[in-house]
Amino acid sequence: MAETIVLQVTRYRPEQEAEPTIQEYEVPFTDDWVLLDALNYVKDNIDGSLSFRWSCRMGICGSCGMMVNGEPKLTCAAFVSEYAPGPVRIEPLRYFPIIRDLTTDMTDFMEKLKSVKPWIIRQEEKPISEGEYLQSPEELDRYKQFSMCINCMLCYAACPVYGLDPTFTGPAVIALAQRYNLDSRDQGSRERLELLSDHEGIWGCTFVGECTKVCPKNVDPAGAIQQYKVTATTDWFKSFIMPRGVE
Amino acid sequence: MVVDVSSHDVLLVGGGGAGLRAAIAVAEFNPKLSVAVVSKVYPMRSHTVSAEGGAAGAVAADDSLDEHAYDTVSGGDWLCDQDAVELFVDEAPKELLQMEHWGCPWSRTPDGRIAVRSFGGMKKKRTWFASDKTGFHMLHTLFQTSLKYDPIVRYDEWFVTTLLVDDGRVQGVVALELMSGKIQAITAKAVILCTGGCGKVFPFTTNANIKNGDGMALAFWAGAPLKDMEFVQYHPTGLPFTGILITEAARSEGGYLVNKDGYRYLQDYDLGKPQPEPVLRSMELGPRDRLSQAFIKEEERGRTIEGPHGHVVNLDLRHLGEEKIDSRIPFVRELCRKYQNIDPVREMIPVRPVIHYAMGGVHTNKDGATPVEGLFAAGEVACVSINGANRLGSNSLPELLVFGARAGVAAASFASDQEAPSSHVMAQANDERRRLEERYLRKTGGTERIATIRKEMQATMEEGAGIYRNGEALQKSTDKLRELQDRFQNILIEDDSRTFNTELTSALELAYMLEVAASIVQCGLNRTESRGAHQRTDFPGRDDDNFLAHSLVYRNDDGSSRIEYLPVTITRWPPSERVYGK
Numbered sequence: 001m002a003e004t005i006v007l008q009v010t011r012y013r014p015e016q017e018a019e020p021t022i023q024e025y026e027v028p029f030t031d032d033w034v035l036l037d038a039l040n041y042v043k044d045n046i047d048g049s050l051s052f053r054w055s056c057r058m059g060i061c062g063s064c065g066m067m068v069n070g071e072p073k074l075t076c077a078a079f080v081s082e083y084a085p086g087p088v089r090i091e092p093l094r095y096f097p098i099i100r101d102l103t104t105d106m107t108d109f110m111e112k113l114k115s116v117k118p119w120i121i122r123q124e125e126k127p128i129s130e131g132e133y134l135q136s137p138e139e140l141d142r143y144k145q146f147s148m149c150i151n152c153m154l155c156y157a158a159c160p161v162y163g164l165d166p167t168f169t170g171p172a173v174i175a176l177a178q179r180y181n182l183d184s185r186d187q188g189s190r191e192r193l194e195l196l197s198d199h200e201g202i203w204g205c206t207f208v209g210e211c212t213k214v215c216p217k218n219v220d221p222a223g224a225i226q227q228y229k230v231t232a233t234t235d236w237f238k239s240f241i242m243p244r245g246v247e
Numbered sequence: 248m249v250v251d252v253s254s255h256d257v258l259l260v261g262g263g264g265a266g267l268r269a270a271i272a273v274a275e276f277n278p279k280l281s282v283a284v285v286s287k288v289y290p291m292r293s294h295t296v297s298a299e300g301g302a303a304g305a306v307a308a309d310d311s312l313d314e315h316a317y318d319t320v321s322g323g324d325w326l327c328d329q330d331a332v333e334l335f336v337d338e339a340p341k342e343l344l345q346m347e348h349w350g351c352p353w354s355r356t357p358d359g360r361i362a363v364r365s366f367g368g369m370k371k372k373r374t375w376f377a378s379d380k381t382g383f384h385m386l387h388t389l390f391q392t393s394l395k396y397d398p399i400v401r402y403d404e405w406f407v408t409t410l411l412v413d414d415g416r417v418q419g420v421v422a423l424e425l426m427s428g429k430i431q432a433i434t435a436k437a438v439i440l441c442t443g444g445c446g447k448v449f450p451f452t453t454n455a456n457i458k459n460g461d462g463m464a465l466a467f468w469a470g471a472p473l474k475d476m477e478f479v480q481y482h483p484t485g486l487p488f489t490g491i492l493i494t495e496a497a498r499s500e501g502g503y504l505v506n507k508d509g510y511r512y513l514q515d516y517d518l519g520k521p522q523p524e525p526v527l528r529s530m531e532l533g534p535r536d537r538l539s540q541a542f543i544k545e546e547e548r549g550r551t552i553e554g555p556h557g558h559v560v561n562l563d564l565r566h567l568g569e570e571k572i573d574s575r576i577p578f579v580r581e582l583c584r585k586y587q588n589i590d591p592v593r594e595m596i597p598v599r600p601v602i603h604y605a606m607g608g609v610h611t612n613k614d615g616a617t618p619v620e621g622l623f624a625a626g627e628v629a630c631v632s633i634n635g636a637n638r639l640g641s642n643s644l645p646e647l648l649v650f651g652a653r654a655g656v657a658a659a660s661f662a663s664d665q666e667a668p669s670s671h672v673m674a675q676a677n678d679e680r681r682r683l684e685e686r687y688l689r690k691t692g693g694t695e696r697i698a699t700i701r702k703e704m705q706a707t708m709e710e711g712a713g714i715y716r717n718g719e720a721l722q723k724s725t726d727k728l729r730e731l732q733d734r735f736q737n738i739l740i741e742d743d744s745r746t747f748n749t750e751l752t753s754a755l756e757l758a759y760m761l762e763v764a765a766s767i768v769q770c771g772l773n774r775t776e777s778r779g780a781h782q783r784t785d786f787p788g789r790d791d792d793n794f795l796a797h798s799l800v801y802r803n804d805d806g807s808s809r810i811e812y813l814p815v816t817i818t819r820w821p822p823s824e825r826v827y828g829k
């Protein structure tokens with residue numbers, strides 16, 4: 001007989017309930033199981049109406065982030081045994097509106113993602129026939145870390161600033177902007193800086209650093225924001241000695 | 248109540264690599280065209296994200312397009328259409344360069360040029376890579392780049408339930424918006440299916456939960472034939488419980504596959520002699536079908552290792568050292584540590600063959616066009632075919648770029664000359680809404696659990712259509728699938744909410760999978776030869792006299808299906824023996 005654990009899961013069906021409630025499920029598990037397996041056990045065997053997102057089950061698609069005992073986690077990468085004997089509390093990602101059960105509304109995140117122009121910006125495009133832009137391994141290393149973000153949004157659920165002020169651009173999106181700023185092929189950093197220099201951009205961050213702690217891919221968004229602030233400040237000083245268009 | 252409608256020129260079903268590449272191609276072909284990307288998940292969740300090892304494109308000084316083509320054709324056991332392969336190898340490097348210009352973080356040589364690595368079944372180093380997260384980086388690069396094109400309109404988390412077909416022409420889809428539960432018609436002058444594969448019809452797979460053959464079933468129901476569905480690839484190295492893929496790059500960097508005695512057993516299966524360093528087209532760098540078949544033979548000889556989740560062999564990377572593992576295949580280490588609780592720097596990785604890729608799919612020509620007017624397909628959902636009876640590792644990522652772009656241009660060009668969709672399709676859309684409500688949303692009294700039927704389907708697919716097959720087992724699976732189709736009519740839906748109803752989508756996905764599964768066993772039963780990934784123990788030899796041809800399965804008006812055969816296109820490489828390790 002396998003061990004069992006009690007999951008305390010947030011339920012919310014907007015047609016039926018005014019407020020989210022908690023439902024308990026007792027599920028068996030083995031050492032191989034992650035929390036996502038336990039949720040799927042519920043869905044397959046106990047209650048088909050439980051709603052949550054998941055896809056790859058290997059920590060790369062970014063779908064299955066939830067609050068586990070109050071911490072933002074990818075449920076595909078959190079072993080059930082670590083929470084035994086339980087109970088373990090599973091809630092939707094914090095600071096996002098709940099659509100249904102464990103599913104949150106990501107519309108705001110998706111709009112912010114686009115707002116920082118996360119693509120290569122160049123004054124002139126080189127034709128494909130002229131081959132690749134040369135980029136040394138050292139140049140690649142400058143931005144590589146910030147290109148590893150899987151958009152799981154755990155960092156938003158960990159960010160007290162975002163919790164208080166939903167207009168704050170937030171960790172993952174600023175890290176993504178920095179990913180392109182640091183890419184030797186890109187020439188769009190000034191455009192992005194203008195987008196991010198206002199209060200809701202980088203200056204909202206009070207450097208709590210929780211975003212970096214919860215990141216499952218070691219992206220260090222807090223580091224990106226700090227780098228950005230330094231660039232923005234330098235740029236602000238430069239604007240006095242060197243008017244735009246001179247460089 | 249009638250359904251709402253929105254209209255576009257070109258509509259993509261699926262927002263993974265192929266879909267996004269196609270969408271950009273449409274937007275660049277004619278910025279005046281409106282392009283809709285309809286995807287059941289946010290694009291960056293698409294399964295392209297899980298591809299690891301790399302993308303093939305011949306660029307090295309010692310390489311040539313002909314060699315890439317020959318490796319592909321022989322790797323596919325001569326079932327590839329060689330005109331399509333020639334076109335593919337020519338366009339692959341250009342598409343990979345385009346990805347470079349869009350910002351894909353390809354790994355580099357010290358002088359800043361694109362680095363290439365070796366890969367299974369390839370005679371030269373030609374696989375571009377972004378560490379061992381190539382699919383992840385390609386998908387995010389494509390998605391982020393797609394954001395700058397204003398004509399691209401996204402329908403994120405909209406689930407397509409049917410294609411609208413009038414007068415023999417596809418004119419849009421009906422889709423369910425998950426967040427609201429709204430059922431809506433989205434019409435278009437051309438539709439491109441980019442929904443990926445169908446690995447979830449099997450129990451043990453590298454494929455994500457969303458890989459249910461949606462586009463294959465949609466196309467089949469709309470009258471397009473499915474091609475070469477019996478050819479399903481087992482990747483030789485998956486983690487035993489989860490099916491998580493350990494990339495072929497682990498072997499191209501020098502990993503060994505060893506049996507319970509620590510012996511590199513592939514030398515006993517006509518794949519060459521073991522050398523300390525990896526040898527191209529040899530041993531661990533043989534093609535996936537041959538390596539997966541060798542595992543079964545080794546198991547029959549009692550030389551595999553019994554584990555809690557079936558028999559395994561070991562993938563040994565320890566001699567590569569920590570530095571090489573961390574720089575070249577860091578994701579392998581991350582996955583092993585996080586999901587298997589072992590460190591490949593110090594321990595061997597238990598692995599077994601795992602369902603990975605569908606060589607078959609919706610029948611298309613080189614422009615992604617299906618025989619149904621207005622319907623196109625690209626990526627794993629389609630079968631052009633460049634993969635034949637066995638796809639080579641690192642050909643699928645360039646395939647989704649090359650044929651995604653081609654399908655985008657062809658669909659855009661087709662849409663430019665078309666009239667607006669006919670009013671008849673709105674009647675169909677209303678019928679579809681009624682069907683969804685009666686069969687699923689307002690259904691009461693069902694008793695069959697979705698998960699039960701799904702598990703029984705997966706089990707019968709593994710028994711009948713696994714690495715080695717025979718007529719009797721395939722017939723049993725055929726009968727079992729028919730039984731499951733009947734039982735599916737009595738399905739239990741507990742969720743009566745309209746909001747993000749994932750039980751409803753699971754039921755619709757199960758319907759897709761049952762259809763796709765039936766086509767796999769039907770084509771497998773009919774192909775009485777062994778070729779590539781389709782190995783019949785009752786017909787062990789390749790039979791070029793009768794089967795140098797693609798299986799095309801069509802749906803008949805009465806709901807049954809029939810198989811026809813289409814000869815393979817041979818241009819420059821007449822069929823011969825597949826030779827590895829020499």
